[in-house]
Amino acid sequence: xxxxxxxxxxxxxxxxxxxxxxxxxxxxxxxxxxxxxxxxxxxxxxxxxxxxxxxxxxxxxxxxxxxxxxxxxxxxxxxxxxxxxxxxxxxxxxxxxxxxxxxxxxxxxxxxxxxxxxxxxxxxxxxxxxxxxxxxxxxxxxxxxxxxxxxxxxxxxxxxxxxxxxxxxxxxxxxxxxxxxxxxxxxxxxxxxxxxxxxxxxxxxxxxxxxxxxxxxxxxxxxxxxxxxxxxxxxxxxxxxxxxxxxxxxxxxxxxxxxxxxxxxxxxxxxxxxxxxxxxxxxxxxxxxxxxxxxxxxxxxxxxxxxxxxxxxxxxxxxxxxxxxxx
Numbered sequence: 271x272x273x274x275x276x277x278x279x280x281x282x283x284x285x286x287x288x289x290x291x292x293x294x295x296x297x298x299x300x301x302x303x304x305x306x307x308x309x310x311x312x313x314x315x316x317x318x319x320x321x322x323x324x325x326x327x328x329x330x331x332x333x334x335x336x337x338x339x340x341x342x343x344x345x346x347x348x349x350x351x352x353x354x355x356x357x358x359x360x361x362x363x364x365x366x367x368x369x370x371x372x373x374x375x376x377x378x379x380x381x382x383x384x385x386x387x388x389x390x391x392x393x394x395x396x397x398x399x400x401x402x403x404x405x406x407x408x409x410x411x412x413x414x415x416x417x418x419x420x421x422x423x424x425x426x427x428x429x430x431x432x433x434x435x436x437x438x439x440x441x442x443x444x445x446x447x448x449x450x451x452x453x454x455x456x457x458x459x460x461x462x463x464x465x466x467x468x469x470x471x472x473x474x475x476x477x478x479x480x481x482x483x484x485x486x487x488x489x490x491x492x493x494x495x496x497x498x499x500x501x502x503x504x505x506x507x508x509x510x511x512x513x514x515x516x517x518x519x520x521x522x523x524x525x526x527x528x529x530x531x532x533x534x535x536x537x538x539x540x541x542x543x544x545x546x547x548x549x550x551x552x553x554x555x556x557x558x559x560x561x562x563x564x565x566x567x568x569x570x571x572x573x574x575x576x577x578x579x580x581x582x583x584x585x586x587x588x589x590x591x592x593x594x595x596x597x
Contacts (some may be wrong), residue, residue: 271297271562277333279326279350280341281305281314282432284364288339291550293318297558304329326350330357337561340364343432344447345440348373351388352380360387360561362553366451367574369442371582374575381571387561390574392455395567396549397526402541403514404460406521412533413518415461418497420453420512426503427477436479444481445503446472446584453499454489454580456512463493464576469593470584475504487584 276292278285281303292300300318304326305311315322323329330338337360340350347368351361361381367374367390381388394400407415426445427436434440441447458464467490476483487499512523519533521541526549530538546552559566576597583594 271558271564273297273299274336274558274561275299275301275334276337276339277302277304277329277335278339278341279304279329279354280364281307281310282341285314285339285341287550288341288362288554289314289318291548291554292339294551295554295558298554301335302329302333327353330354330359335359337362337557343434343440344369344442345434348377351377355380355384355386355388358384358386360389360557362389362391362557363571363574364391365393365455365574365577366442366447366581367571367578371575371579374571374578378571378575387557387568388571388574389557389560389568390571390577391553392452392459392569392574392577393549393553394452394456394526395459395569396546396552398543398546399523399526399529400456400459401546402529402543403521403523404462406531407460407514408462411518412516412521412531415495415514415516417515418457418460418495418512419500419515420456420497421500421509422449422453423500423502423506423509424449425505425508426483427479433479436476436481438479438481441481443581443585444476444479444483445501446470446482446485446487447581449501449503450485450487450499450581450584451577453487453501455577457489457491457495457497457499458573458576458580460514461491461493461495463491463495464596465489465580465583466492466596467593468580468583468587468596470587472585472588482588485584485588487587489580 304323311322529541532538556566556568
């Protein structure tokens with residue numbers, strides 16, 4: 271595989287993980303970083319000896335990267351992704367892919383028109399617990415998967431969270447758009463089947479902003495697997511747990527490195543997980559393989575759009591009080 275020239279747009283917290291993965295990849299030449307806050311761009315760029323910019327367009331036109339990683343606020347995803355695609359850049363977008371499914375469709379259309387790869391950073395596909403759980407689902411060793419219960423409870427309105435996250439006009443929504451994307455993705459990825467129905471109830475009791483602070487969703491996949499997703503961003507005990515129930519047992523995940531198996535009246539036993547590449551490194555390796563035409567399992571723009579469509583359906587369900595079909 272040849273070496274690809276890469277640059278990062280946005281120097282927030284998540285950009286640090288991307289910068290590390292790109293810097294350490296032997297087939298990548300990390301050349302530049304852009305952020306409208308020049309000091310922030312300069313500080314992170316200095317860590318890796320790359321050129322900082324305060325304008326991503328100037329960076330792309332000057333550096334001519336093969337690939338860009340976009341870690342901007344959600345409302346800027348569409349504009350930046352389409353513009354970069356039009357410059358011939360392949361694009362890795364942080365999740366959620368965009369503000370809604372319609373924006374995702376516009377990005378995907380631009381990628382097809384320009385002949386570039388668009389990928390979306392649904393990182394859970396690279397978590398050891400999720401990889402092993404998916405293998406167990408596909409193997410049938412626990413019988414038929416009959417339901418999923420997913421809980422993500424964590425304070426969402428902390429002072430450290432940037433204000434744009436809590437402004438629906440810039441974020442596309444609150445805990446359902448941001449954290450719910452992870453949960454809906456997990457349901458789809460584990461079942462190998464798109465979410466087709468959503469019934470949701472949300473609340474808006476946040477201490478800052480105008481976004482939702484909780485969501486309870488009942489969803490169903492095309493393969494008929496139902497799931498209950500509980501998201502709560504108020505002052506509760508933090509929980510990150512996913513339970514999969516089968517006709518012959520059950521699995522429980524407690525984060526990226528914890529998986530338990532049980533059933534037939536036996537207590538849960540911890541599952542030994544194989545070693546895998548660090549998730550951001552694995553994702554970047556997949557991105558390069560996809561661009562080089564060597565396969566890989568990078569998350570496509572079409573898949574990112576399917577997750578966004580399920581999130582859209584959750585908001586519409588809450589607003590109308592009715593179950594919504596997705597797509």
